[in-house]
Amino acid sequence: MKALIVFGSNTGSTKEIAETIASKLSDSGIMFDLVDLKKEKSIRPEGYDLVIVGSGIKMGKWTTEALNYLKDHEESLSLLPHAIFVSSGFASEPSRREQSKVDYIDAVLDKHPILKPLSTGLFGGLYDWKRYNFVIKRLVISLLKSMGHTEIDTSKPLDFRDWDMINAWAEELVSSVMEGNQ
Numbered sequence: 001m002k003a004l005i006v007f008g009s010n011t012g013s014t015k016e017i018a019e020t021i022a023s024k025l026s027d028s029g030i031m032f033d034l035v036d037l038k039k040e041k042s043i044r045p046e047g048y049d050l051v052i053v054g055s056g057i058k059m060g061k062w063t064t065e066a067l068n069y070l071k072d073h074e075e076s077l078s079l080l081p082h083a084i085f086v087s088s089g090f091a092s093e094p095s096r097r098e099q100s101k102v103d104y105i106d107a108v109l110d111k112h113p114i115l116k117p118l119s120t121g122l123f124g125g126l127y128d129w130k131r132y133n134f135v136i137k138r139l140v141i142s143l144l145k146s147m148g149h150t151e152i153d154t155s156k157p158l159d160f161r162d163w164d165m166i167n168a169w170a171e172e173l174v175s176s177v178m179e180g181n182q
């Protein structure tokens with residue numbers, strides 16, 4: 001059994017989530033290819049037993065590469081087990097979580113009605129200050145303030161990813177793929 005995990009990541013958060021999912025697959029004896037779509041766009045889904053597509057969210061949008069992957073391969077994806085996930089700042093905010101599912105998962109799937117993912121993952125985000133220029137830093141600070149964060153320490157990354165949730169999601173996904181294969 002072999003899985004493909006492809007991702008589009010602006011500042012590395014989705015990449016680390018994808019790596020964590022890959023490691024869970026590996027623990028279950030599933031071989032995998034892990035592909036950063038910003039570096040390699042030509043990887044095709046055909047021939048894999050599971051394909052997972054992940055994206056970071058920036059200014060309300062998926063990365064272009066991940067979105068294009070869904071668009072370019074929707075037919076092939078629809079014929080094999082597939083799952084999608086995002087890393088989003090709003091996903092970790094209880095008051096914004098439901099809307100972020102609507103905006104970043106449901107809205108994307110609405111554009112690809114033939115896709116029926118086994119599972120969708122909505123994971124919190126990472127704010128890695130050293131990756132931002134001055135303008136982006138100000139923007140992220142105001143984004144965090146709008147979410148009710150008052151004391152923002154920019155001397156170290158702010159990580160809102162729930163690794164237990166991510167690991168549990170990957171484990172459940174593995175179980176449903178295994179069940180489907182029996």
Ligand SMILES: Cc1cc2nc3c(=O)[nH]c(=O)nc-3n(C[C@H](O)[C@H](O)[C@H](O)COP(=O)(O)O)c2cc1C
Nearest residue numbers: 009010011012013014056059060088089090125126
């Ligand atoms: C410039 C910028 C804009 C962002 N806009 C949004 C947004 O519109 N909605 C959201 O939920 N999170 C937003 N975020 C938070 C990111 O989704 C979060 O940092 C995520 O972990 C990024 O994943 P990536 O590094 O894999 O791209 C933004 C972050 C940055 C730096």
